[in-house]
Amino acid sequence: MKTNKKVVKAGIGYTISNYLINGLNFLTIPIFARMLSTSDYGIYNTFVAYQSVLFILIGLAIHSSYRNARFKYKYKSESKNKYNYETYVSSSMVMILLITLFLFVFINIFSSLAQSLLGLDILSINLLLVYSLGSAVICCFNTNASLNYQYQSFVKVSLFNAVSNILMSLLLIKFVFITRGYFGRMIGTSLSIFIVSVYIIVYFFRRAKPANIKEYLSWGLKYSLPIVPHGISQVILSQFDRIMIHRMISSMTAGIYSFAYNIFTIIQVTYSSLDTVWSQWFYEQMHKKNYGGIKSISSIYITAMFVFSCIMMLVCPEVILILGSAKYYDSIYCAIPIIAGGYFSFLYLIPSVVEYYYEKTKYIAIGTCSAAIINILLNYIFISIYGYVAAAYTTMFTYFLYFSFHYTFAWRIQGRCLFSTKLILLTIVAIVFMVGVSLYFVKYIMVRWGIAILLSLLFIVFEEKKYGFGLAFLKRK
Structure with a gap:
């Protein structure tokens, strides 16, 4: 005790x-x-x-x-x-x-x-x-x-x-x-x-x-030593695009692009903190073979982070102006797809815990290194053609591959899917759609904030009807 x-x-x-x-x-x-x-x-x-x-x-x-x-x-x-x-x-x-x-x-x-x-x-x-x-x-x-x-x-x-x-x-x-x-x-x-x-x-x-x-x-x-390639590949996924922009274009554009990553940091700090709780809880449930509980809780976890990511995309123009100034305004066009990439980065944590649980760390290295190599190649091709903004989209795409590799490995290791594939696919399609919505209405603050508030309310209603965690927490308080 x-x-x-x-x-x-x-x-x-x-x-x-x-x-x-x-x-x-x-x-x-x-x-x-x-x-x-x-x-x-x-x-x-x-x-x-x-x-x-x-x-x-x-x-x-x-x-x-x-x-x-x-x-x-x-x-x-x-x-x-x-x-x-x-x-x-x-x-x-x-x-x-x-x-x-x-x-x-x-x-x-x-x-x-x-x-x-x-x-x-x-x-x-x-x-x-x-x-x-x-x-x-x-x-x-x-x-x-x-x-x-x-x-x-x-x-x-x-x-x-x-x-x-x-x-x-x-x-x-x-x-x-x-x-x-x-x-x-x-x-x-x-x-x-x-x-x-x-x-x-x-x-x-x-x-x-x-x-x-x-x-x-x-x-x-x-x-x-086997963990070193995995660690370096994670860094390449999150950092190397900035280095390539600095070398291929200029330090000024690297600064604008880097500033966009500050919004991603909000999501990263949130999911890395929550992962401490999630991974420990997952191990306990796997030991009990509570697969139903894993699927249920992972679904609300995924939904919550999806809504949070969408809201951050919708309000990021104002966040950028508050944190920086007008000289960083163009980073908005990088920040929105980077946030979507951050959501895919979060999704990786869901299946990767299966790989860690069964000590299949070689699969982690393979998946991460593959995504990192693809990221470098895509950055080299598209930055030279479309400029630094292209790096935001290659990052989004490679984080999607990063998640996909590990989801496939986890499925093979477990022999079954422990999570709701339908929900995950739905949020993947929806997050990409929200990138388009956020960019289309980037000049319309009332529309974006209205959608953000609506999403928040819909999530609260959905969560309370299906799970009731929020109300139960308030009653305990």
Whole structure:
């Protein structure tokens, strides 16, 4: 009973802190959007996109092995063996530091090649290494903290990083890098996360000195390396279009396109938080073989996210004007199809939990890598022909394929469909239709908001008649 309370408390803590931290970053978007030119905004977002790939290569997804390592090597308090979980974690930090050192030497020796490939100056590339190192270390820390439901540690580290990142960036852009605002943003982001990562590494080393590194890493990398292609492919799906726009067109258009992704972030934070609850509940129901319950609850979950995505498409022109300014208005034409892509990205989470449940992670890598390769090819073809807006539609299409691959794999693994295929197909057709509606009425605010309110009311009526969760929740309150 105490364990259940601890799990629930930790789950609530992680969810609230996730909203809080992402909310802080989201609230600063209007500030940075106005302080930076569209070109500076594009350069910084390209920098962030590169970091999303580089931090995976620096960490080699070693954090994913921590849960298994915790049971394989056990904590100091559980085992008298000199090789324990704490030692494993500190040894993994040595690997991350060595990879970073190697990349630092390589990049600075072949600086011309690095600058040519990435389209950034050498100082920015070195900051990119610092930023990626910090991200890899924090990822390891948060995974380690989650093993004992230490959400307080997660909150403290993440909140300090977010606040210091914002404050440093604002000061540097305002008073130091006035003409190169993107550089002030890069330094503020990299310096704050570096300070946090130094604290974490010292904490891990004090807890246990690195030892038996060869044996630890031979096992750890055997576990984590297959996950690297999946992680990189996810980044390609969400970030690579910005890099391609930056290289193929300009940093200014990359900035406009990147701004459109801020609307997608609202959906992403919502479904990633809800997925924590959904995946845990799914495992419990699979254990009970409650397939009827899975189909019923997944249907209301899918419907709710569909309605939420439609509403975001309908109101996104006003959201963009509030968060940014008139100079980002053209991002509306990217934001609407990107939001539809975000809905398909959410749909992927529904079947993927089946793959994780049965430990068929090779299927996850195959599905994600296939979608990522298609995304790159389509972007290369259509950006050159139709411009940066085309990337929004290729993103929408490849996220649809991303979901379709995993839905097919889950069906094969289970031997039956656990979810309502009819409902999913209906929402897929409807979300594409709503892209057209939102774009057609983009100049008609009353029509769009009227449809958004109508959809909200229809969903509330449908939910209460079929399930009654909302009313039951209010009665409990």
